[in-house]
Amino acid sequence: MQFLAALLLQADGTDLTRPDLTINYIIIGVLLVVAAVLSVIVVRRRMQERDDDWE
Structure with a gap:
């Protein structure tokens, strides 16, 4: 039961x-x-490589 209470207190933030x-x-x-x-x-x-390929 104390473990559950500790979890709830941590969840409160x-x-x-x-x-x-x-x-x-x-x-x-x-x-x-x-x-x-x-x-x-x-x-x-x-883009430069494509331009070079076209030439």
């Missing part, structure tokens, strides 16, 4: 502190920017 997720959001943002830049580079190179 009043004593739990939420971690600061700011650094995670910054890391995700940086990774998305890097992915976007690399995608643009790849698209430009593929």
Whole structure:
């Protein structure tokens, strides 16, 4: 019975502190920017390769 009461108290969340997720959001943002830049580079190179094939 005490185990169930402890679970219910934890589920309430009043004593739990939420971690600061700011650094995670910054890391995700940086990774998305890097992915976007690399995608643009790849698209430009593929377009140049297609242009070279036509000549």
